[in-house]
Amino acid sequence: MAQNPQELVRQGIEAARKNDKLGARRLLQQALSYDPNNEIAWMWMASVVDTVEERRRCLERVLRINPNNARAQEALTRLGGTIPARGALDAPRGAGGASPNPRVARPVDRTTRRRGLNIYLVAAGVVGVIVIGVVLAAFANQQGIEIRLPAPATSDFDATFNAAFTFPTATLTVTDVPSPTLFRVIVTLDRETRAAQQPPTFTPTFTPLPTLTPLPTLTPYPLSVYPVVYTDFPAGRTLTSLYSNVAGGDQEREVATGGFDDMALDPAGVMIAFVRTFTTTTAENTTTSTQELFVAPLVDPTSAIQVTTLNAPTLRRPSWSPDSRAIVFANDAGRDLDLYVIEVDARGNPTSDPRAITDNEVADDYPHWSPDGTQIAFASETEGAGLFEIYTIEPNGDNLTRITNASGSNYAPRWSPTMDRIAFVTDRGGQRDIYVMEPSGDSQRLLTFGDGSANSDLPAWSPDGMWIAFASDRPVSGRLTKFNWYMMDARGENVQMMTNNTRAPQSIAFMPDLRLN
Numbered sequence: 001m002a003q004n005p006q007e008l009v010r011q012g013i014e015a016a017r018k019n020d021k022l023g024a025r026r027l028l029q030q031a032l033s034y035d036p037n038n039e040i041a042w043m044w045m046a047s048v049v050d051t052v053e054e055r056r057r058c059l060e061r062v063l064r065i066n067p068n069n070a071r072a073q074e075a076l077t078r079l080g081g082t083i084p085a086r087g088a089l090d091a092p093r094g095a096g097g098a099s100p101n102p103r104v105a106r107p108v109d110r111t112t113r114r115r116g117l118n119i120y121l122v123a124a125g126v127v128g129v130i131v132i133g134v135v136l137a138a139f140a141n142q143q144g145i146e147i148r149l150p151a152p153a154t155s156d157f158d159a160t161f162n163a164a165f166t167f168p169t170a171t172l173t174v175t176d177v178p179s180p181t182l183f184r185v186i187v188t189l190d191r192e193t194r195a196a197q198q199p200p201t202f203t204p205t206f207t208p209l210p211t212l213t214p215l216p217t218l219t220p221y222p223l224s225v226y227p228v229v230y231t232d233f234p235a236g237r238t239l240t241s242l243y244s245n246v247a248g249g250d251q252e253r254e255v256a257t258g259g260f261d262d263m264a265l266d267p268a269g270v271m272i273a274f275v276r277t278f279t280t281t282t283a284e285n286t287t288t289s290t291q292e293l294f295v296a297p298l299v300d301p302t303s304a305i306q307v308t309t310l311n312a313p314t315l316r317r318p319s320w321s322p323d324s325r326a327i328v329f330a331n332d333a334g335r336d337l338d339l340y341v342i343e344v345d346a347r348g349n350p351t352s353d354p355r356a357i358t359d360n361e362v363a364d365d366y367p368h369w370s371p372d373g374t375q376i377a378f379a380s381e382t383e384g385a386g387l388f389e390i391y392t393i394e395p396n397g398d399n400l401t402r403i404t405n406a407s408g409s410n411y412a413p414r415w416s417p418t419m420d421r422i423a424f425v426t427d428r429g430g431q432r433d434i435y436v437m438e439p440s441g442d443s444q445r446l447l448t449f450g451d452g453s454a455n456s457d458l459p460a461w462s463p464d465g466m467w468i469a470f471a472s473d474r475p476v477s478g479r480l481t482k483f484n485w486y487m488m489d490a491r492g493e494n495v496q497m498m499t500n501n502t503r504a505p506q507s508i509a510f511m512p513d514l515r516l517n
Contacts, residue, residue, distance in 0.1 A: 005034040009041045021048040026221060029464045034371075036418050039065045043072065053078055085337070112211035127394045159367075170242035220466035220489045223248035223496060227511040228469065229255070229298065230485060231263045232503035240506050242272075242301055244297070247467065247487050247510070249498035256301040261291075262317050265509035266324040267371075271348055272298050273307075273318040273327050291315040293329055295348030305348045319369045319376070321395070326394070328367045328376055339378060341395060355512040366412045368393075371419055377403075379411035390424055392439070403441035412458065415439075416465045421490075423447070423459040423468055431455050433471055436490075447492030451475065457483075466490055469498070 012027035028045045039062055046058035056079050059246040062072040062285060063083065073083050075133050097324045192464035214403075225245035231240040239259040245252040261275040272295070275355060279289050290311050296304035306314065315500040319328050327344060330337045331354070338359055342353040358364045365388070370377065379388035382402075388411040390404040404410045408428035417423055432455040437444040447468070448456040461468055466489060476497065483505050485498040499505075 005031040005038060007042070008034070009038060009044070012041065013044055016044055016048050021050075022221070024048045026464065029466075031481070032418060037065050037419065040067070046072075046075070055079055066071060066454050087269065152463075220462045220494070221464070223487055223498075224250075226462055226467065227262070228498075228508060229265060229276075229511065230469075230502075230508035232499075233504040233506060235502045245498065246463070247469065247498060248496070249485075249500075250367065252499070253355055258302075260301065263507045263509065264318045264327075265322055265511070266320040267322050267512055268324055269512045270298060271320075271324065272296055272301065273320065273329075273348075274304075275305075275315050275318070281390075289313060293318055293342070294326065295327075295344060297348075307342060307344060307350050310354065317366050317368075319367050319418065321369050322371055322373045326395070328369055329440065330365045330367060330378075332363075334359065336361070337365050339364050339367050339393070357393060357395065368414050370415045371417055377415060377422060379409075379412035379413065383409075388440075390422070403439065404437075404444075405441075406444070414459050414461060416461050416490075418465055421465075422462065425457055425459065432457050434459050434468070434492075445492075448472070448474075449492060455483075456486075458505065458508060460510065463512050467510075469508045469510065471508075476500075 008027050008031035012031060014023045015021075015027055016022035025045065025048045028041045028048070031041045032045070035041070036230050042058050042062045042065065046062070047056050049055055049058060056076060059072045059076040059079070062069050063076070065392075066072075076083055167418050212305050224246050227244065228247050229242065229244050231242055233240055238263050239257065240263075241257045242255045242260045242263065244255050245254055259274075260272070261277070263272050263274045265272055274294055274296075275291050276294055277289055277291050279287060281287050292306055292310065293308040293313055293315055294304040296302070307327070308331075308506050310331055310333045314330070314332045314337065316330040316337070321327070325343060326341055327347075328339055328341050332338070332342050333340075333354075334356070340354040341357055342350055342354040345351050356379075357376075358378075365379050365381075367376050367378040369375075370392075374394065376495045377390060377392050380391050381387060382389050386409060388409045389402060389406075390410050390413045392401045392403060393399065403422075404424075406426065406428050408426055410424055412425040412427070413422050414424070419439065421436050422439055423434055425432055426435055427433070431453050433446055434448045434456045434461050435444050435446055441453045448454075448470070451472065451474040454472055456470050456472040456474070458471045459468050460470070467487050469489060470486055470488065472486050473481055474486070474495075475481070481500075482502055484500055485505050485508060486495055487498055488495045
């Protein structure tokens with residue numbers, strides 16, 4: 001089930017206090033996928049990552065959000081990093097300092113801004129010299145630490161966060177409130193637990209990033225913790241079947257049969273949207289086919305509801321809005337493929353008629369809704385038949401923006417959970433490959449390298465942005481195979497085969513809630 005980022009941050013802090021670095025990192029990463037500008041989450045992330053380089057990246061991200069964070073500056077300096085000049089931290093990317101795509105920037109949570117922490121560490125009763133650790137380093141030779149936190153909680157999140165912001169195995173003593181704006185917590189650390197890794201304190205003044213920067217290169221979680229659902233065409237059948245598995249590939253189960261083309265899982269992991277084909281034979285033995293959109297609960301795919309009655313030959317690639325209350329899809333009810341949006345209720349019943357958000361002389365296809373709901377990325381056949389380029393458009397049809405201009409065909413865009421990257425497919429190299437780029441279209445980079453002349457298609461991000469699922473006929477034991485499902489990390493490395501069969505891959509989605517139990 002989807003969670004709000006504040007709750008995920010609270011849980012991540014609690015896991016960090018218990019020295020559960022893996023769980024804390026995963027929870028904080030999820031929180032950052034919703035709110036990439038969460039300074040608290042980035043500071044705690046710096047305390048649980050594995051390498052010095054990862055810590056530097058986290059601290060640099062903190063300083064982009066809040067250049068006044070003295071503790072992040074100090075920790076970055078001790079790590080051997082260089083603090084950029086103030087202007088370098090504040091200036092947007094792009095030519096002339098202009099953000100290449102300002103609509104991508106996500107709003108900072110206003111509650112978080114109001115509740116910005118003002119935390120100071122003051123050594124008390126020091127014996128010898130206090131050694132301040134490098135983000136995760138132990139606080140040694142300290143007899144006590146005084147932490148000043150915000151005023152008594154005025155919201156549930158304040159209360160849970162204030163309660164969670166303690167050090168592992170620390171003894172808390174709450175003294176009288178010294179002023180209307182601050183209260184005091186005295187934390188006495190047991191000497192035996194001073195090696196526990198703690199983040200430095202910080203003084204946030206939340207400043208939105210003008211552009212989103214890539215997440216630090218963290219160690220991906222094992223594929224066995226990522227549940228997935230996908231559709232394949234079984235050998236000898238004309239209708240797709242629905243399967244469940246883990247991304248590691250050893251728990252496959254056929255969930256349902258009977259046709260689930262272009263399956264899309266809603267953000268809550270509760271409902272699926274998919275396409276079915278109807279074939280009609282007239283009295284003159286003329287056969288016509290139409291395709292319609294269906295919605296069903298994932299736990300009971302056979303109880304599907306028909307959502308559209310457009311009676312058009314082609315309906316393709318549904319994608320859910322972040323609140324699971326609308327679906328965008330491609331349909332040729334007009335002259336050619338255009339993008340349509342239809343609204344649905346919690347059970348998948350349509351609550352509006354489909355409305356077109358594109359209307360032009362070319363095919364528009366492969367829509368994918370951004371995680372913040374403000375944009376839809378899609379491919380449009382603007383360069384001629386079969387030659388797609390990638391665009392973004394707002395859900396109401398405004399602000400059409402072209403973001404690719406490359407040889408060949410570029411299509412199947414998929415937003416990353418943090419909206420700082422878009423994976424897509426291109427055949428510019430002679431075969432189909434998966435690339436990644438910034439939402440502006442800049443910094444395009446090949447991910448499916450080292451596979452010879454193999455084709456790769458149908459990318460899908462894991463909810464934490466660590467892995468990408470894709471279909472490929474890449475060589476296995478030196479020979480090309482039929483298409484199967486594969487996994488690779490977000491750098492295009494650690495490629496692993498998920499399925500090995502004679503079916504034809506058709507669509508795939510990760511389940512949204514991947515907390516380790």
